[in-house]
Amino acid sequence: SCETQWGGTWYTGKAELATDGDPDTAWTCKGMATIGFDLGKKQVINAVNVQFGGSVSNGNYVKIYVDGKLVAEGIQGATSKRWDIDNIEGQIVTYETIPKPHNKWRQIATWSEIGEITVEAGDR
Numbered sequence: 001s002c003e004t005q006w007g008g009t010w011y012t013g014k015a016e017l018a019t020d021g022d023p024d025t026a027w028t029c030k031g032m033a034t035i036g037f038d039l040g041k042k043q044v045i046n047a048v049n050v051q052f053g054g055s056v057s058n059g060n061y062v063k064i065y066v067d068g069k070l071v072a073e074g075i076q077g078a079t080s081k082r083w084d085i086d087n088i089e090g091q092i093v094t095y096e097t098i099p100k101p102h103n104k105w106r107q108i109a110t111w112s113e114i115g116e117i118t119v120e121a122g123d124r
Contacts, residue, residue: 002029002112006056018114028056029112034096042091043121045071047082050095052115054078059102060109066090075102078113093119 005013011025015035018027027035039045048064057078064072064083067090072083097112 001035002031002033004028004030004111006030006111009055012055018117021116023051023053023116026052026055026113026115029097030056031110031112032097032099033112034094035112035114036092036094037117037119039091039093039119039121042089043123045085045088045090045093045119045121047084047120048072048093048095049080049082049118049120050076050114050116051080052076052078052113055113055115056111057109057113058107060097060112061100061102063096063098065092065094065096067092068094077103093117 003013006028012028015027017025059077062076066088071085071088099108
């Protein structure tokens with residue numbers, strides 16, 4: 001829903017940076033945002049792996065959806081995290097950042113970020 005380049009850097013902003021295979025580049029958005037990923041066909045999704053190094057945020061509170069159904073929710077820190085999805089079938093994975101506290105200091109992010117996202121999936 002948003003692509004904001006941070007501070008004139010070449011390695012932040014565009015959505016495709018979230019899936020380019022390089023965790024040092026990042027999709028970033030100034031504000032809370034939603035970003036979707038089309039797997040190309042319905043598949044059984046086992047997990048969603050998300051990582052980022054904190055170019056613009058030290059964490060986000062997120063909701064993850066598969067074909068519009070909420071399948072995971074919680075804190076994504078500026079690190080790697082595997083979100084176990086319990087074999088849900090679907091094609092569209094959506095990552096949404098929410099303005100809720102995302103760490104023990106109860107900070108609320110003002111930017112959204114994904115350095116790299118991968119989906120563990122297989123055929124039905």
